[in-house]
Amino acid sequence: MLPSVILSTFLIAIIFIFITPTTNASAAVLRFREAPKFYNSESCPTLSPAPAASTCYDDANAINVAMTLDAAYLRGSIAAILSVLQHSSCPENIAFHFVAASSAASHHLRATISASFPYLQFQIYPFDDSAAAGLISTSIRAALDCPLNYARNYLADLLPSCITKIVYLDSDLVLVDDIAKLAATPLLNGAVLAAPEYCNANFTSYFTPTFWSNPSLSLTFANRRPCYFNTGVMVIDLRRWRDGGYTTQIVEWMELQKRMRIYELGSLPPFLLVFAGNIAPVDHRWNQHGLGGDNFRGLCRDLHPGPVSLLHWSGKGKPWVRLDANRPCPLDALWAPYDLLRTPYILES
Structure with a gap:
């Protein structure tokens, strides 16, 4: 059974869908409404900036969230930000760290975020994608081959060294729970990252026969119990990442992939090669993924059994595209109330 917050969201979304006209959002510059400022608790501590660092807070109560920003997924990013703030016990204690491609478009992205969230604490970090672009191998879906x-892979290098722990979120998700609970995930036994694991998935399918037939490669997982995990929701200890040189390890696997084709699916397999079997556990409620549907046919999917704290439209279909086309999947109605896109007849709360 869905939590009451999701059920109420669903009812609001039904109204939203029927009064919102179809738009071709990708064909024009998107304009978004201003989100309300949330005051969800009377006892939130005031954060103090770290000395000589405008991007960091010297306070254990600060929650640092990292996301990427680009024009194609901006509508999803804004919905994700709104969902984080709306359900956070202390939204004023959240600092966002956005990574965007190094281009003139970053000015537009900054202006758009500031207009929709004028009170938001955030920084945008330019990402020179030339190095990553040279390492990308074609995958089963063109969207996975975008350098951003x-x-x-490079967050530990892009973000200031004073930021030591982050929650990384993809742009095609919404939270319906307090992100502070996710951020508090303990990274025990020296774990570098935490994420929900899915050990019932066929782990071998993420790598090619070339990989498994080569003992020097397949022994990578010796003495490990590797399971699939989705990299769209992670809690990362950046200090341990930097100390362990994990960016270099991921890049080395990508370089080998260019020579030997040892995997098929975008940016995920290098993370599996480096971390699978050595990550801290997170309850599955924090990544109800796959809601975008089947990667090949785009079929709708249902929620996984169990409680829900985060809904993730990973996969081929995105809710805003299907809603605009008047071909939504049932669960897209749970995303719609977080959509701040301006439309002529949008329902104002």
């Missing part, structure tokens, strides 16, 4: 999709 690989920016998560």
